[in-house]
Amino acid sequence: MGPTSLLGLLCIISVLHMIRCWIISVPTTVTAVEGSCAVVPCHTQPHARVIWYKYHNVQYPVVCDELRPYQVEPLFKGRTYVVGKAAEGNCTLKFTEVKMADNNLQIYVWINPDSTATQKFYDKIVTISVEKKFPMIFVQSEILEGSIFEINCSIEHSCPYFPPLFSWSTSQVLNNMTSLTFSAKRGVLWIYRETLQGTATKDMHKTQITCSAQLGSLTTTSPEITLDVLSIPATVKIEMETDTVIEGGSIIAVCAANSNPKPHKYSWIRKQMGNYSKISSTWRRMSFKNITRHTSLSCMAHNGIGVGQSDWMDLIVHCKNIDLFT
Numbered sequence: 001m002g003p004t005s006l007l008g009l010l011c012i013i014s015v016l017h018m019i020r021c022w023i024i025s026v027p028t029t030v031t032a033v034e035g036s037c038a039v040v041p042c043h044t045q046p047h048a049r050v051i052w053y054k055y056h057n058v059q060y061p062v063v064c065d066e067l068r069p070y071q072v073e074p075l076f077k078g079r080t081y082v083v084g085k086a087a088e089g090n091c092t093l094k095f096t097e098v099k100m101a102d103n104n105l106q107i108y109v110w111i112n113p114d115s116t117a118t119q120k121f122y123d124k125i126v127t128i129s130v131e132k133k134f135p136m137i138f139v140q141s142e143i144l145e146g147s148i149f150e151i152n153c154s155i156e157h158s159c160p161y162f163p164p165l166f167s168w169s170t171s172q173v174l175n176n177m178t179s180l181t182f183s184a185k186r187g188v189l190w191i192y193r194e195t196l197q198g199t200a201t202k203d204m205h206k207t208q209i210t211c212s213a214q215l216g217s218l219t220t221t222s223p224e225i226t227l228d229v230l231s232i233p234a235t236v237k238i239e240m241e242t243d244t245v246i247e248g249g250s251i252i253a254v255c256a257a258n259s260n261p262k263p264h265k266y267s268w269i270r271k272q273m274g275n276y277s278k279i280s281s282t283w284r285r286m287s288f289k290n291i292t293r294h295t296s297l298s299c300m301a302h303n304g305i306g307v308g309q310s311d312w313m314d315l316i317v318h319c320k321n322i323d324l325f326t
C-alpha cells in the first residue's frame with residue numbers, strides 16, 4: 001500500500017468521523033532570490049479560505065491571513081498574499097520583497113481555519129531557501145570598429161509575475177544602441193536578460209559599463225566591463241623632428257597614428273623627382289639621408305586590422321649654400 005492509498009484510507013476513516021480530510025499538494029522547498037518575489041504553489045480541494053503559518057513547535061506565528069491581517073507576524077506584514085482562487089482549490093502563496101531573513105523559513109497551510117477539522121500539516125511543510133544574485137554582464141573581448149556588437153546583462157530571479165528592472169551605467173556612447181529582453185525559466189528560477197545591440201565606433205574604446213538590476217526595492221550591480229574596440233590606424237600623419245631641411249642633408253620623421261592595437265609596422269614612401277622608393281620598419285621614427293629638392297614623404301601604419309596612410313608631405317628644402325648663421 002503506497003502513501004497515497006494510505007492517505008485515501010485515512011480520509012475514508014476521517015469522513016466516517018465527519019471530519020473533512022484535505023489532500024494538500026505543495027513542494028518541499030521553494031527557492032527564492034533576495035529582493036524578488038517568491039511563489040509557493042499550493043493545491044487542494046475547493047475551500048473557503050486559508051491561513052499560512054510559520055512552523056514552530058509551540059506557537060502558531062501567522063505568515064498570511066487575509067481575513068485578519070493584524071495577526072500577521074511583523075516580518076511578513078504587507079508582503080504575503082494568497083494569489084490562488086479558493087473556489088478552484090488553489091491555495092498558492094506569494095511573498096514579495098524576499099529577505100535573507102526568510103532563508104530556511106518553514107511554512108504550512110491551514111485550510112478552512114474556521115472549521116474544527118484537524119489537519120496533518122507536519123508532512124506538508126515548505127522550506128523557503130533564499131539566494132542572493134547579482135547581474136552578470138558580458139561582451140565579447142574584442143569588438144571590431146564598424147561591426148555590430150552586443151552587451152548582455154542577465155540575472156536570475158524567482159518572480160514569474162515581475163521581471164527585474166535593468167539600468168545601464170549612463171554613457172553617451174550607448175545612446176544609439178537598441179535593447180532586447182529575454183525571459184525564461186531556468187531550473188527552479190527564472191532568467192531575465194537584456195541585450196544592447198549597436199555598431200561599434202572608435203569613441204566606444206575603453207568605455208566602462210556596468211548594469212544594475214532592481215529586484216523589489218533591492219538594487220544590485222554587475223562587475224564593470226571595459227569595451228575593447230579594434231580600429232584600423234586613423235589620422236595617420238608625419239611629424240618632423242628636424243626643423244630645417246637642407247639639400248643633401250638628413251631628416252628624422254615620425255609616423256603618428258591612432259589605432260587599437262598600436263601599429264606593428266610602418267612603411268615610408270619617398271617620392272623624389274618622380275622616383276618612388278619604399279622602406280618598412282617596426283619603428284615610428286625614420287631617418288632619411290641625402291634629401292634633394294622636390295622630395296615628398298608619406299607614411300603608412302599597419303596594425304593587423306588594416307592600414308592607414310598619411311597625406312603627402314612636401315619637404316621645403318633649403319639650398320646648401322644658405323648661411324644658417326645669418
Ligand SMILES: *[C@@H]1O[C@H](CO)[C@@H](O)[C@H](O)[C@H]1NC(C)=O
Pocket residue numbers: 043083084085090091092
Ligand atoms: C494557482 O494560482 C496561481 C496564481 O493565480 C496560478 O499562477 C497557478 O497556475 C494556479 N495553480 C493551478 C494549479 O491552477
Ligand SMILES: *[C@@H]1O[C@H](CO)[C@@H](O)[C@H](O)[C@H]1NC(C)=O
Pocket residue numbers: 138139140150151152195
Ligand atoms: C547574448 O546572449 C545571446 C543569447 O544567448 C547570445 O547568442 C549572445 O552570444 C550573447 N552575446 C554576448 C556578447 O554575450
Ligand SMILES: *[C@@H]1O[C@H](CO)[C@@H](O)[C@H](O)[C@H]1NC(C)=O
Pocket residue numbers: 172173175176
Ligand atoms: C546616433 O545615430 C545617429 C544616426 O545614425 C547619429 O547621427 C548620431 O550622431 C548618433 N548618436 C550618438 C550619440 O552616437
Ligand SMILES: *[C@@H]1O[C@H](CO)[C@@H](O)[C@H](O)[C@H]1NC(C)=O
Pocket residue numbers: 272273275
Ligand atoms: C630616378 O631613377 C632612375 C633609375 O633608378 C635614375 O636613373 C634617375 O637618375 C633617378 N632620378 C632622380 C631624379 O633621382
Ligand SMILES: *[C@@H]1O[C@H](CO)[C@@H](O)[C@H](O)[C@H]1NC(C)=O
Pocket residue numbers: 290292
Ligand atoms: C645623393 O644624391 C645625389 C643625387 O641623386 C647623388 O649623386 C649622391 O651620390 C647621393 N649621395 C649619397 C651619399 O647617397
